[in-house]
Amino acid sequence: MIRILLADDDELIRAGVRAILTTDPGIDVIAEAGDGREAIELTLAHRPDVALLDIRMPRLDGLAAGAEISRAAPSVAVAILTTFGEDAYVARALDEGARGFLLKSGNPRELIAGVHAVAGGGAYLSPRVAARVIGELRSSGLSRATTARTRTAALTERERDVLALLGAGLSNAQIARRLGLVEGTVKGHVSAILTRLDLRNRVQAAVLAHEAGLIPE
Template sequence: MTASLPEPIEPQRDGPVRVLLADDDRLVRAGIAGILATAPDVEVTAEAADGLEAVDAARRHLLDLILLDIQMPRLDGIRTLERLQTDAPGTPVAMLTTFSDETYIADAIRLGALGFFLKSDDPHHLIAGVRALAGGGAAFSPRVGRWLIRRQARTRFDRSTRAQALVRELTPRQRELLAGVGKGQSNAQIAKSLHLSEGTVKQYLSVLFTALGTENRVQAALIAFEAGLDGDR
């Protein structure tokens, strides 16, 4: 049985994407901030040198995205992410590190991270990822994305069977929405392809995640992948 769709609420954005950048290395922060400054629609609103400063800044600023280094003093990125679920609920968080450690990736996704970037990523990829996250999407370093696929492939049969069963219970429109999520599309991209407003897509996705029993966009995207809705099978 599927849930009914609520009346859409139209979101409004005026101004650049407001980013909190947290990294204990001052030079790294300056480098990343410099990369983001090349995008006219992105603004580093606040910076933090450790997790505790990041939590405090998240409370004080109106933000569209938080970029967290994994290795930080006083409060590391994973524990900071956990704190932000309470202190800055609803603000997308992406993890930023120098390596792709499987344990960190798994922990970050479990705690609700919607992105995972390596500091060695191409600057254009970082900027595109920031825009996607601020637009309601998810974004991962290509190497992290490949790890996610390999991880899922290890238990593909059982997960695929479950995912296909979940998808069969969805309405045709919900399957279209899930396919867009599986392809990594932002709310704006999904809205354009389905001829809907972004507000409608946002509300529809909330109902879709409830129907799937997922907590965030990444988990829904994994179901789309396992069910073959991502367009890659």
């Protein structure tokens, strides 16, 4: 069972997101918060598997609350709830430890898939957000894609396979099944990838995988 803390200052949005999540029998929304400070307090009290935080909240926004949660309770996966067009916040969220960016107004199945991905140790960008972010990166010039390909060329073929699947949002267990490896081996590959490419977390690795063209479109 995936235990969720849901934080959004709009009660109607919270009710809608909760209704979507609870259609999955493997998800349980155990606590709800209306602002960032309350989200931190409830996270520390309940230790959910995932803290699902709206970007715009009173007292403390979702990005700042997520950063504090990542520092104080690193076992809790932070995912950011957003609306299309707020993807300018993605870079800041990645730097502060968020593992996912999920659209409130997206396909309900994507919301559930994203929760499962981050709860399982993976990273997840809603496809519409990922397309927008990667599109903006590409529009800044071909140098980013060239740089990304150059960086990932230093990886072994197996590490590139792992990075591509990581970028697609798969957890270590899912990557292991896909590649016929044991989960501990995949964990070692992921650690090596983050170290060799000087990346802070799996979501940064996912963005790099997109930039390098490792993920089929």
